[in-house]
Amino acid sequence: MNKSIPVLPSRGALRPLGIDEVRITGGYWGRRQRTNAEVQIRHCLHWLEELGWIANFEKAASGEPFERAGREFSDSEVYKLAEAMAWEIGRTGSPGLEEEFARLTERMAAAQEPDGYLNTRFGHPGQEPRYSNLEWGHELYCYGHLLQAAVARLRTRGEDGFVQIARKVADHVCDVFGPGGLERLDGHAEIEVALAEFGRATGERRYLDQAKAFIDRYGRDTLGRGGPGPEYSQDDVPVREAEVLRGHAVRALYLASGAIDVAVETGDGELLEAVRRQWDRTLARRTHLTGGMGSRYSDEAFGEDFSLSPDRAYAESCAGVAAVMTAWRLLLATGETAYGDMIERVAWNILAGAAAPDGQSFFYANPLHQRTADPEPPADRAMPHVAARGRRAPWFDVSCCPTNLARTFASLSAYVATADEAGLQIHQYMPASVATELAGGPVELAVEADYPDSGTIAVRVERNEAGEWTLGLRVPSWAEGAVLTGPSGERREVEPGAVSVTADFAVGDTVRLELPVAPRWTRPDPRIDAVRGCVAVEQGPLVLCAESVDLPGGADVAELTVDAGKAPVGHDGAVTVAGHVHRSADAWPYGPDPGPETGREAVEVGLIPFHLRATREPATMRVWLPTE
């Protein structure tokens, strides 16, 4: 069975529901999908045209030497946008977008060589030869995004010219890098996860085998040495031997996703267990409160264990997309709700904030502490991604996030619900309609949730021809004291984890989950040096932050301390904490009693969701608040 879905394993604990089965009907994510469709995808298309990253394909097709625009991986942005468009067409059937998609397909097809090779950066007159720089060339990485776009197309519209391009590319990759061919890797993982899914979508076993071959090559010295060392590209150790995610965060997470797919499809329990082990340690020691991954600006990399500086957190937006990919695959394989917790955390605190509410500007990195009140970048200039800090920018020289977010937003409903033999599970809470076929027959549900403003989630049965089945719900790990009300009105307190109600549901039956969404203090593991002596405030799945615009008298967030003895107060949708603003004199900052205070003022400070930071005047911001 093919469905409108980005990930469709042939086995595993849970079977995912596609975007044709789950529709987001409102709320924050409904608005986000609409903005994505109406603004963000168009915005990306505009910039890709403006900068000539699409025109590269036509120039490459010309056979003449040409001046190429963009970085070596710019083709991938076109593919990621194509994927976003494909999902959006699948979701809404937008005819305007279908026309654009067809035009894009033609322009790409023209650049494809007869043997399937397709890349605008290599192999053309005046360019370096194909595959001459696998460490940094990103040719296979770009293919990967093309294949993922083709999966979207194949599973929403079926075979077409775009899918044909992808088939030729996939065959070419197997020819060149398969048995007896070049036994090498790409410096940026992505082809693995893409080939595995394209194999699932097309039924071509050869693609899956090639994905497995790539996975097996890591840590075996097939990638050249140079640049920041083998850890950067996860080539330091074979995937199944590694203990933790490391090196470049996006690379590490794309690789982990591909490894799970290969493990699941080949029944390789050892490999699956290896990735779980790496994920667990990464969450315990290398992940920020926001779910942000990648502690370092240097190399955009995971840092060492417990090296989690809030102000130098990189927490790249694309690492957020990739973390959702990894967590979702682990959830499908194991059925454990903790993976859904992480998806929720990343979605609300990285993905939601990485794109401005209007879908026209983006964060590349998502640090948890912004020390300077940076001005708004110009709306008409691509920003160096390394310079992007306190405000969202319209585009970057390395502009991986806008298109990556666009494809994720367009396919977001695919991460909401699953089914298994026993019934149906809802993992993410938002207004939605769900319609699928269970073992016993078709069911339809309506999910109502003003979440996380309210903690009440109501699942109403709209149709049930499946007889008795089990509705599973995720109680997030932070939700101590949650209450579940079954269809006949019986209330029970439930523990974090998976809860369920089994019934032969009647139409109109409603299962209600009440999650405690009062704001709460959160404390860090004492081994996280960078936030020792600090607390954060969370509210439901939201991480909150303080911005200097909410402090009196032009004070900076650096001058704020909070009284963690008093609970944070939530009222009328706002959250405040009590604390003080301090003023200190400058001197040598170390000694028996440094930093003598010169002033102190009691304050009640309003906090806002981290994802809404930097949407007012320029401000300093921090998530972790020093305690008094």
Add this chain to the structure above:
Amino acid sequence: MNKSIPVLPSRGALRPLGIDEVRITGGYWGRRQRTNAEVQIRHCLHWLEELGWIANFEKAASGEPFERAGREFSDSEVYKLAEAMAWEIGRTGSPGLEEEFARLTERMAAAQEPDGYLNTRFGHPGQEPRYSNLEWGHELYCYGHLLQAAVARLRTRGEDGFVQIARKVADHVCDVFGPGGLERLDGHAEIEVALAEFGRATGERRYLDQAKAFIDRYGRDTLGRGGPGPEYSQDDVPVREAEVLRGHAVRALYLASGAIDVAVETGDGELLEAVRRQWDRTLARRTHLTGGMGSRYSDEAFGEDFSLSPDRAYAESCAGVAAVMTAWRLLLATGETAYGDMIERVAWNILAGAAAPDGQSFFYANPLHQRTADPEPPADRAMPHVAARGRRAPWFDVSCCPTNLARTFASLSAYVATADEAGLQIHQYMPASVATELAGGPVELAVEADYPDSGTIAVRVERNEAGEWTLGLRVPSWAEGAVLTGPSGERREVEPGAVSVTADFAVGDTVRLELPVAPRWTRPDPRIDAVRGCVAVEQGPLVLCAESVDLPGGADVAELTVDAGKAPVGHDGAVTVAGHVHRSADAWPYGPDPGPETGREAVEVGLIPFHLRATREPATMRVWLPTE
């Protein structure tokens, strides 16, 4: 009057004494100078030959296309080593080194163009043209180091072939970048400070004027845009308008040094005041406890105010050299002892530890927290400088520190003492002999000090034909309760700052300063987020650290907390603190009560001087210790 001295301003509060006037006669720095002479300089010479960085000069001289070795700035390493050799020849008269110096001179001279241009990376057949990439080409930066070497030579041996090369280079720079010429900058400051001093040493006003012209060009958009932005090269703002040091730390400090020289020579009080202001704020907000400057691996840069993560501190060794250069110039200009405090801090905690005790391996960065017990790098391979972390390496791809340390060690006695109309001041304490001419006539002193193992410094008058004069001594800012004993035995408690004794000293008269060198707790300014809730131990000028090899049962420094209620204990040259080793389970590290403890053991931990870290087995290390 010319002296054997690296910095000789024509005015200022204090007149520096040269290496011919102050000789280090023993102790740590005496050993360091001997190791530098006998091992480190030879080690550098070996690597420069081995890697072909010297041979580049011969190849460039050939007029044929050649494959050049090393990075674009490798010429400068040869010049810095030449400077080290020149000082060492001046200090000891070593004939073997004099021969090597002559050979080096010949090889360089051959590569100089008739118009004075000298660089092995540009302008030769097959290379890019001269000055075609001022942002990254480092041509003027390399000249700067050549001129500083020539200052050393001119002031120790007088005019020779080497000085001739430098004169031609300096004239060429004035011709090309002077009035009516290229009004541009080099992306790496250094030419400014070098031209100013070469102007002082040669008496050529034109060189000083050119230094001033360069200083005045910063922040005026004469440097191309690209790379990490104008702040990186201090080209964001004119020097006299800046509020703090920023961007690449070594660049910033070389520039500050040059600006002080220009300010002093031109009587530009506003410019001098601007640099002082920048220095003061840099010390209050952007400097590590060790005196290390540069908070970031990214761009090797100063971070934002109070962004001082110990584990990601870059605190580059060369920034230590450069901080001494800046502080010394400010000390000479103003006479304030606080600058001497900073020189002491940097010398003992950055410079001393950046080179291994045997002078054969080096730290490029000097973070205050090492999270992994890194293995010893191979002794026969240059290490990528970005990969250099927990252990010293014999050489780097970017190997600026070994030669920079060598030239500093060889000329170290030039930073010990000064004179003025009233008398003589001693700023740094080590066994030394001082012989100079005061206003009233010649004096000779012997300094005895087993410092900082002991806090007692004895200054004995060996000769006095100057009548009554004032001996000034620096009481470091940490030395609360210091005691000064005058020549007639009168003892008095003295405050940190400058203290003095005025007398018509007789031969044998001794002035004794007793500094309290018991180990002490040091606390950070509460605005330094990264070390909140931590204390460090200092002992005299030494910052101490804990290494995991001193913890029981294979514990890591990440598991250590200390009881800051009990004073650190010093006994028999060792220092211990009381604390606990904790064991915790791994889980999601944020919540109401994360990181539950699974074990706890009371410990007495020995601490060692930071500069001696990484000289035993591989270990984790930290300076800032979490309190209980």
